[in-house]
Amino acid sequence: MTTEPAKRHTEPVKDWTTDYDIFDAGYVKDPFPVWDELREKCPVAHTERWGGSWMPTTYEDLRKIAANIEIFSSRNPLVANVGEPTEEVMADLENQFSVGAPPISSDPPVHTWSRALLLPKFSIKEVARYEEETRELCRSLIDRFIDKGRADAAVDYAQQIPSRVIASMLGIPQERAGEFTEWVRGFLEYGLTNVDLRSGAAMQIFSFLNEQVQERKANPGDDLISYLLQAKAEGAPDPIPEPHVLGTCFLLLVAGIDTTWSSIGSAMWHLAQNPDDCKRLIDEPELITPAVEELLRAYSPVTMAREVTRDAEYNGCPMKENDKILMNFPAANRDPKKFENPDQVILDREVNPHIAFGVGIHRCAGSNLARMEMKVAIEEWLKRIPEFRLEDPEAVTWAGGQVRGPRKCAVVF
Amino acid sequence: MRIKIDTEKCEGHNRCFVVAGELFELDDSGYAHEVGDGKVPAELKEKARLAVTNCPELAISIDEDD
Ligand code: HEM
Ligand code: SF4
Numbered sequence: 001m002t003t004e005p006a007k008r009h010t011e012p013v014k015d016w017t018t019d020y021d022i023f024d025a026g027y028v029k030d031p032f033p034v035w036d037e038l039r040e041k042c043p044v045a046h047t048e049r050w051g052g053s054w055m056p057t058t059y060e061d062l063r064k065i066a067a068n069i070e071i072f073s074s075r076n077p078l079v080a081n082v083g084e085p086t087e088e089v090m091a092d093l094e095n096q097f098s099v100g101a102p103p104i105s106s107d108p109p110v111h112t113w114s115r116a117l118l119l120p121k122f123s124i125k126e127v128a129r130y131e132e133e134t135r136e137l138c139r140s141l142i143d144r145f146i147d148k149g150r151a152d153a154a155v156d157y158a159q160q161i162p163s164r165v166i167a168s169m170l171g172i173p174q175e176r177a178g179e180f181t182e183w184v185r186g187f188l189e190y191g192l193t194n195v196d197l198r199s200g201a202a203m204q205i206f207s208f209l210n211e212q213v214q215e216r217k218a219n220p221g222d223d224l225i226s227y228l229l230q231a232k233a234e235g236a237p238d239p240i241p242e243p244h245v246l247g248t249c250f251l252l253l254v255a256g257i258d259t260t261w262s263s264i265g266s267a268m269w270h271l272a273q274n275p276d277d278c279k280r281l282i283d284e285p286e287l288i289t290p291a292v293e294e295l296l297r298a299y300s301p302v303t304m305a306r307e308v309t310r311d312a313e314y315n316g317c318p319m320k321e322n323d324k325i326l327m328n329f330p331a332a333n334r335d336p337k338k339f340e341n342p343d344q345v346i347l348d349r350e351v352n353p354h355i356a357f358g359v360g361i362h363r364c365a366g367s368n369l370a371r372m373e374m375k376v377a378i379e380e381w382l383k384r385i386p387e388f389r390l391e392d393p394e395a396v397t398w399a400g401g402q403v404r405g406p407r408k409c410a411v412v413f
Numbered sequence: 414m415r416i417k418i419d420t421e422k423c424e425g426h427n428r429c430f431v432v433a434g435e436l437f438e439l440d441d442s443g444y445a446h447e448v449g450d451g452k453v454p455a456e457l458k459e460k461a462r463l464a465v466t467n468c469p470e471l472a473i474s475i476d477e478d479d
Contacts (some may be wrong), residue, residue, distance in 0.1 A: 120442055124430070360424060
């Protein structure tokens with residue numbers, strides 16, 4: 001039951017500048033030509049579909065909009081608006097969700113301290129503590145399929161990694177990784193266009209995390225939940241209120257799984273079709289660092305949203321209060337004005353100021369973790385499986401919307 | 414040559430540190446600072462320029478003549 005049923009938008013798009021559809025199957029699979037067309041014709045496109053939104057596609061516009069936090073608020077970062085859940089469900093959710101998912105869903109001043117709490121736990125140095133166990137995890141995943149000569153690089157590999165790494169950081173049982181991967185997909189993927197699925201998934205995540213928080217209050221450990229329960233930062237309440245801790249844990253689970261899995265999956269999809277790149281990475285192992293940045297640029301998975309706080313004109317577009325803006329970081333990273341040969345993957349690209357992790361005050365707090373996971377996942381795969389290819393390029397499936405990446409990607413070796 | 418980070422603009426992408434660890438250091442939250450007084454030895458000039466062009470926040474500036 002919903003107050004407003006999710007609208008179906010099945011009519012094909014005729015004009016992408018005025019009626020784009022981020023869930024169009026062809027677009028999800030191959031959005032790049034559309035972005036090229038929009039950048040040329042209408043750099044801030046508009047649609048009434050899925051609750052309505054504006055979509056900038058140039059690097060410059062993305063930077064400017066991200067910087068203007070007064071007009072472009074982060075109070076609701078979801079890219080689709082398909083109505084609110086029933087009052088009953090809403091009341092339940094509000095109990096849990098009273099503070100949203102800070103810092104991603106907040107503006108300063110709350111954003112400032114809720115981000116400051118997290119950053120020290122996601123520095124390059126802190127994240128390195130999880131590198132060895134991530135390597136072991138990757139090896140054990142490969143052990144399961146190496147003798148079969150085939151695997152689904154998305155399902156059997158990419159998808160299995162981030163959920164377990166974040167579980168380890170939060171101190172939650174890794175055996176349940178499969179379960180919360182499905183909840184996160186329910187929230188960010190299937191649930192984006194279906195409010196019942198989305199709120200159901202949110203409730204499951206909150207109830208689970210709430211148990212974990214209560215458990216950690218009784219028995220603190222060396223994990224992120226225990227840390228947040230006693231963490232301090234300038235400007236932050238002391239102690240951090242429990243709903244806030246819960247909201248942040250929700251974010252870490254949701255932001256850390258689909259995103260990183262998608263970028264590892266896209267990297268595998270690329271490598272499966274580019275044996276020369278595999279060979280280069282094997283022959284020149286130090287290339288992995290720029291290669292990860294380049295794969296992030298070319299196949300950026302994440303689009304976030306902003307909400308307009310008051311009527312304002314931007315680039316000639318008459319934006320109204322509460323309009324949604326899709327922060328199309330992936331399109332910015334293919335902007336030919338900013339990147340030479342943007343559609344080419346150049347593993348050792350020297351000038352690469354990509355914004356796959358966003359830009360400005362909401363720059364992904366987990367970026368060092370995501371980079372470490374991508375690097376380790378690619379390295380461990382290539383050590384054991386230096387040569388591989390897509391089993392059937394036509395059989396690869398993609399998810400899109402908030403997070404774009406392959407969901408089925410069978411490879412043979 | 415001397416590099417300078419505008420700490421108001423730096424959002425901690427850590428790209429500068431990764432391309433030129435000799436010239437940048439990070440605090441516990443990942444915000445970058447110049448090593449020492451920011452003076453760039455001749456052999457690191459190219460790396461300094463790379464740090465500038467890879468910073469998505471345009472937070473690093475170079476004074477070629479200092
Ligand atoms: C390749 C993988 C990832 C990509 C591409 C990515 C992308 C992004 C983007 C674009 C934003 C900016 C949101 C905005 O401007 O509204 C963001 C924010 C955030 N991400 Fe990630 N992310 C990834 C992985 C992770 C991981 C592994 C974690 C941690 C577990 C994480 C935690 C966060 C947090 C906490 C924020 C909010 C920061 C803030 O609002 O200040 N992300 N991410
Ligand atoms: S690359 Fe730029 S934003 Fe990132 S840490 Fe360095 S100076 Fe700061």
